[in-house]
Amino acid sequence: MKTIGILTSGGDAPGMNAAIRAVVRTALDKGLKVMGIQRGYSGLINGEIFEMNRHSVSDIIHRGGTILRTARCEEFRTEEGRKRAAKVLKVFGIDGLVVIGGDGSFTGARLLSELGVSAVGIPGTIDNDLAYTQYTIGFDTALNTVLDAINKIRDTSTSHERVSVVEVMGRNCGDIALYAGLAGGAESVIIPEKGYNLNELCRNILEGKLRGKMHNLIVLAEGVGGAEELAKKIEEVTGIITRATILGHIQRGGSPSAFDRVLAARLGAKAIEVLLEGKKARVVGIRDGKVIDQDINEALSTKREFDEELFDIARALSY
Ligand SMILES: Nc1ncnc2c1ncn2[C@@H]1O[C@H](COP(=O)(O)OP(=O)(O)OP(=O)(O)O)[C@@H](O)[C@H]1O
Numbered sequence: 001m002k003t004i005g006i007l008t009s010g011g012d013a014p015g016m017n018a019a020i021r022a023v024v025r026t027a028l029d030k031g032l033k034v035m036g037i038q039r040g041y042s043g044l045i046n047g048e049i050f051e052m053n054r055h056s057v058s059d060i061i062h063r064g065g066t067i068l069r070t071a072r073c074e075e076f077r078t079e080e081g082r083k084r085a086a087k088v089l090k091v092f093g094i095d096g097l098v099v100i101g102g103d104g105s106f107t108g109a110r111l112l113s114e115l116g117v118s119a120v121g122i123p124g125t126i127d128n129d130l131a132y133t134q135y136t137i138g139f140d141t142a143l144n145t146v147l148d149a150i151n152k153i154r155d156t157s158t159s160h161e162r163v164s165v166v167e168v169m170g171r172n173c174g175d176i177a178l179y180a181g182l183a184g185g186a187e188s189v190i191i192p193e194k195g196y197n198l199n200e201l202c203r204n205i206l207e208g209k210l211r212g213k214m215h216n217l218i219v220l221a222e223g224v225g226g227a228e229e230l231a232k233k234i235e236e237v238t239g240i241i242t243r244a245t246i247l248g249h250i251q252r253g254g255s256p257s258a259f260d261r262v263l264a265a266r267l268g269a270k271a272i273e274v275l276l277e278g279k280k281a282r283v284v285g286i287r288d289g290k291v292i293d294q295d296i297n298e299a300l301s302t303k304r305e306f307d308e309e310l311f312d313i314a315r316a317l318s319y
């Protein structure tokens, strides 16, 4: 292995820059040449590739977003697109590719490895939806952004004695909602893994009010439905003014937390180690506090185990 390439793909996540920095500087420290690929798989197909040095990643550890930019690339979903990508890697003499992204990006990396490319994936997505790793880079920062918002919404919700529905990201994974709901003391957490019953939800709200609750905070994962729609339904049933807040892309930005930066450093270093060992199709992650690497196929087929215990704690503490 002489030259590695690095790209970020899919949705950006706070900590991606810290991961790029870790990959670039570890690789250079090991005597490798590093090529930065811009705009994910799109930039790879189009040859948007430049050489990186230690200075290329100066002053980025604390920045959100990704200096390499990111993209969702339709062309890469076709075999023809991936064949072009593999050829471009050859043209630039890149023998190992580091992909920072989520499950879609990893699927792309897996398919690319079938064309003979040595690829390693680093989990970078706020969703925390990759089952093989306990945490993905960006999740902790997004969680803290949501928590900050919940604290603020709680203030106004209490003053006006209203119900507030806060919609958070996470597509098919309720982790942002569950962890933020638990940390923010929400009355209800609605996530795709569990669904919800409108009558039960409204009954909890009314019983809470009778017990003297001044506010009622509901954290809703986007995958279950829209906050506006739910707020309307709640207001119709309970008669209590209900406001909806959609946090949206604010969750994807901002300076990464210490946890995400340390995770990014550890996973970035591991990715280079894995490539230097000559492994072909791997992902890196964290389990029980230890950095691990695993076959990409195995990792992608790992089923997510929902944390019932955590959900139950959130429920028990919520009323
Ligand atoms: N099945 C697939 N085959 C080939 N390439 C894929 C596939 N799925 C995704 N990709 C490639 O990976 C890119 C990123 O995937 P996707 O948009 O699903 O984001 P992600 O990596 O899952 O990140 P996030 O979780 O933040 O959305 C896609 O635009 C596409 O180029």
Ligand SMILES: O=P(O)(O)OC[C@H]1O[C@](O)(CO)[C@@H](O)[C@@H]1O
Residues within 6 Å of the ligand: 010, 011, 012, 125, 126, 127, 169, 170, 171, 222, 252
């Ligand atoms: O606006 P975009 O880039 O399409 O991404 C939205 C999606 O990406 C994610 O934020 C993950 O990065 C999901 O939670 C969300 O559904």
